[in-house]
Amino acid sequence: METINVTKNNNINKLFSFEEVKEITKRALSNDTNLIKYAIRPYSNGRLGYLSSHYRLDIIAMRKKETITLSFFIKAVPYDLPDSADYIIKKGVFKQETTFYSVIMPLLLEGYCGEPWAAMCYKVKSDSIVFEELSGKGYSIRDKLFDKSLICAGLSALARMHAASLLAETRLGTSLNRLYPDAFVERGYAHEGMTWEWMQSGIDVAAVIAERLGYDPDLIRSVCEEIHHSIKPSCTKTNVVSHGDLWANNLLFNNDVPPKCLLVDFQLLRYSPLAHDVAQLLYLCTDRNFRETWESTMLRHYYDTLQETLNMHEIRVQIPSWSELIEGMEEQRLGAVIATVFFFPTVLMNDNLAAQLMNNPASYVKFYFRDKKEFVLSNMKKDPVYNKRISEAVIELAELASRLDQLPKPS
Template identity: 30%
Template sequence: MIDITKEDIELILKKLLIQYSGQKSWKIQSLSNKETLGFLGDHLILKVYNDEKKIVDFFLKAIPRHVEKRMELINVCGFFIREVKFYEHFMPILDKLSSISFAPQFFFVKTEHFIVLENLKHFKTFSNQSRVLDYDHFKALMKTLAIFHASSIIYEEKFGELSEKELQMLREVSHPDDKNNIRSAGVESCIQVMIELIQLIPKYKNSMHLQEILRKFPFVMRSIYNYVKPSKKYRNVISHGDLWTNNVMFKYDSGKNIEECKIIDFQFARYSPPAVDITTVLYSSTTKEFRSMYYEEMLDTYYDSMKIELNRNEIDHEKALPYEELCQSMKKYRKGGLIEALLFCHLTLLPSDLASNVLNSSEEYEKFIQQTRIEKCMSAFEVQYYRDRLTEILCELIDNFVL
């Protein structure tokens, strides 16, 4: 049950440029009846009416109070509060400094309950079974991501380094370096899944190196905690932290050409080098074949967009973020991007029937976290798209950073 009041509705409408007079009524409905959309929140539509039957739509993201274990995870880890702080404090500043609107507009939050944002009804995710982006969509994302990161650089260049309070708002919540944190248990569970899957990959199951791989692999995976920390060597920016296919939306013209790209879901926002976001989405949302063909072009697209945005604000891009530094950091953070891709994809690529079952039942969610993750992922590994994607990522990580 969403606890929204008449006073809440009035506050939301005040942020619109168009005024709606008359008696207000509203209703909340699911964004989709087909499947659960969102691992860390329920995605809903808020429809507001007046006595003239005019309608305004908003996107409403709510804590899943009906699934106790998911709600507990969100509250303990502070995911919802993180997104609230990003939209309340950072987004108004970054949006003003940016040449485009790279994220949905923020309207209202009821702390620990829900957040109300612009309904991107004219935008769509580029969704396919394998959760990979094609050339045009990835290129559009690189341009938008560069402008988002540039707004962070512009902010610090104009107003000084982030304050301690602001850095605290961006402290790591996805992979905090704390063995007692529930997220650490998730990493360990993923490691156990991957250990089982590695032994099913023909390239490794009969290899003389199999035992060496199984011994070293967990230590490589645990380096994720260093990957997400602010860097002491490379420039840090306000980063998304959860960048994969479903967290990017596109708007098309009548000819189905991409007009706009927006980034959504900032519950993992952090302070890190730009390469952390880029490598995360590169390895979680493209194929090895795509990267071999377009890696340099996509990095150039990102940097060209960054350069234009910084120059527009009379900031020397070679001092703010040298191209050589970006290239070096991409190499350094490659391993982390592959690890993050495994942490994402073993869940996000689950067949929808398995994912919906897990996310919509508190009992099934607890079982998945504590008992059935290996079983379900092993079952999913029998499905070709899941097997192909996980195998590709595992092989690239093992061949380059384990052996």
């Protein structure tokens, strides 16, 4: 793969050449399709995610005297935001995703005959990826607090991805992280560089909020270190290819009843026990009341879908036990709560506010890596939903931290 230069010309029309778009068109349609023209434009005014820029590729093509119009979704290193691009390149998350789609995904899809769980990918370059355009097929991002039907759909997609991982490893006779260790390098949490600065700014704001709510800020600071135990492969439980970044915008749903879900954005890919993704989804996309009411039902839904997907294939896979999932959920609970404390101040902002923050280099650097306390506390006063969910996350973390020695440790 070519190397990435953060100072590269950020003219979006130079993301892909005519020949590359022609290749994409033929892959999506057929080899006898002729590309007539194409255009690339920004996908939206707001931020869809925080570790890339997003564009729409519109093409006009001809096949057997028929004119065809088709759109694609482009995800790219955000050269238009140099500070963000520099962070993303140093963090290695875009490389993580290109490796997933070029190396890991083909192995997961080989022989898989269950329902789809991710968007179709048509082209992978070192700094950009082209996908099917899902909005034209009725898929969309939903509100950042999911209801029961959306959680069921998201867990079904996770179960199918995890089943594909187990099927691939059974077929290959070895684990995917042993075959491709570089594909699963931990990118989300690290004790070095800009990622460590990002973590520290998140811990600082959580500690301030905890103190305002009457909890010990030092306890919050120390318990956040426990995140590193929850992201490692398990020595006692079944590990799978894990999404690792299951906040609301990374799950798209259609309008079927019940809805279908497709997962997007694999930049924080890791190799973890089954319950890792399950816990992350439940904590990042629901509130405490939902989990207390529906968690057991949701775990059963995930497990039934995993079994059903594995059983529809001829390859015989050793299916993890129900008790393993239950034990795993308890082991992953603390890590999932810590993840909400890191993620919520950013991902729960409204899209316009996020765009303003990201598009200003000075505010971006301050918020992500220096000091986000003033911004978060101010927004908590203005946005009651933002305030409620962040406060709830910090309170639950403080409660777990107070009995840390009694909690089951990831094993």
